[in-house]
Amino acid sequence: MKTTNSRRLRFSIYDVFSDVPMRGNQLGIVYDAGDLNTATMQTIAREFNFPETIFLMDASGPQNAARVRIFTPQQELPFAGHPTVGAAVAVGDEQGLRSIGHGRLVLEEAVGPVQCSVRFGAAGAFGQFDLPVIATPAAASPSDEALAEALNLEPSDIGFENHRPSIYDGGLAYQLIPVRSLEAIGRAKPNAAVWEEVFNENAGWSAYVYCRETVHADASFHARMFAPQAGIPEDPATGSAVSSLVGAIIAFDTPADGTHAYIIEQGIEMGRGSKIYLELDMSAGQAMAGRIGGAVCAFAEGYLQC
Numbered sequence: 001m002k003t004t005n006s007r008r009l010r011f012s013i014y015d016v017f018s019d020v021p022m023r024g025n026q027l028g029i030v031y032d033a034g035d036l037n038t039a040t041m042q043t044i045a046r047e048f049n050f051p052e053t054i055f056l057m058d059a060s061g062p063q064n065a066a067r068v069r070i071f072t073p074q075q076e077l078p079f080a081g082h083p084t085v086g087a088a089v090a091v092g093d094e095q096g097l098r099s100i101g102h103g104r105l106v107l108e109e110a111v112g113p114v115q116c117s118v119r120f121g122a123a124g125a126f127g128q129f130d131l132p133v134i135a136t137p138a139a140a141s142p143s144d145e146a147l148a149e150a151l152n153l154e155p156s157d158i159g160f161e162n163h164r165p166s167i168y169d170g171g172l173a174y175q176l177i178p179v180r181s182l183e184a185i186g187r188a189k190p191n192a193a194v195w196e197e198v199f200n201e202n203a204g205w206s207a208y209v210y211c212r213e214t215v216h217a218d219a220s221f222h223a224r225m226f227a228p229q230a231g232i233p234e235d236p237a238t239g240s241a242v243s244s245l246v247g248a249i250i251a252f253d254t255p256a257d258g259t260h261a262y263i264i265e266q267g268i269e270m271g272r273g274s275k276i277y278l279e280l281d282m283s284a285g286q287a288m289a290g291r292i293g294g295a296v297c298a299f300a301e302g303y304l305q306c
Contacts, residue, residue, distance in 0.1 A: 033057050258282060
């Protein structure tokens, strides 16, 4: 419905972390959104009802490409992975990088400036961002029994090898829950009766469940993410959780010095298979830098009447 003083706002829908349309993670992108207030942005994000919707506006400084605000259907986030990858590709396309084939740009997010790179080719687009921070421990984890009950699992399902539940913050805190197998992770689902007692602000209200066993031979980990309090019953691909997973990889796998490449598969149980690419640079036993990226497909475009 048109309202007084309404105007048309251009939007796109991207599928992120997949090179196949209608897989990966859906992202709503609203352009030229600088004069929208927070309440209107939240309402539009609720209308899209994707895991996240982003709003692009002019950057505060000439050295940066755009300012990005990120919303779930319920709240604004300081940082998120697939919105950052999608934003990098969308802004790079707007700024003519497709004709060049590649480029770097800086996005302003609430977490701070995020360095990004994009590639365009016949096979599609690929976006990547530098980790905004190296993940650090955020809080103590609940017991295996509490985590298992909240996920409708058994305590014996929790953990594999030396991986134990942990909470890390790589720009957004997540409760990271290793489970023993694909069979176990396939049984995971939120138990509403106890969920809010176990998953709270210490872990960003989010449960990131992962295992070493994978569906695809090239994947390093298989994962699922649940955040019902944020309006995300399950997420098809969660780049910000991979940023936090870096903390667990360093703590439990102790990568040797050098650059390590990982693929995290997600969304398979939802029929929206995704692949998140992680690169991690190690030196003297410490993570010095890292990058997260993935393929991006443009799916739809049009106009909002706001």
